[in-house]
Amino acid sequence: MVLxxxxxxxxxxxxxxxxxxxxxxxFMRRLGCYSGQSVVVISRNRRGCVASILNNRYSLDADIxxxxxx
Numbered sequence: 001m002v003l004x005x006x007x008x009x010x011x012x013x014x015x016x017x018x019x020x021x022x023x024x025x026x027f028m029r030r031l032g033c034y035s036g037q038s039v040v041v042i043s044r045n046r047r048g049c050v051a052s053i054l055n056n057r058y059s060l061d062a063d064i065x066x067x068x069x070x
Contacts, residue, residue, distance in 0.1 A: 001069070001070055002065065002066045002067070002068060002069060002070070003039065003041065003049065003051065003060070003065040003066070003068040003070055004048075004049065004062060004065045004066050006039075006041045006049075006070060007041070008041050008042065008043065008044065009040065009041070009042075010040065010041075011038050011039070011040050012038070012039055012040070012070035013036065013037070013038055013039075013070065014033060014034065014035055014036065014037045014038075014039055014068060014069070014070055015035060015069045015070060016035055016069040017033065017034065017035070017067055017068055017069070018067050018069055019067045024064070024067075028064075028068075031053060031054075031056075031058060032053050032054035032056070033053050033058075033068065037053060037054065038053075039051050039052065039053050039068070039070065040052045042057060047061055047062060048060045048061040048062045048063075048064070048065050049062075049065050051065070
């Protein structure tokens, strides 16, 4: 399942980040978004979602959220 399909308020564990973009992958790791890390979707809108990773809130667009496998 991808982060776009996650239920709001439910903690999930990130399994993988599926992207061929090396810069995006490095950016996600700097945010703390990597395999084994916990993530919770706080809210959702048309353009993506707001997620909590390592007690920080990030606004993720739909393309990035769909690359996060939980």
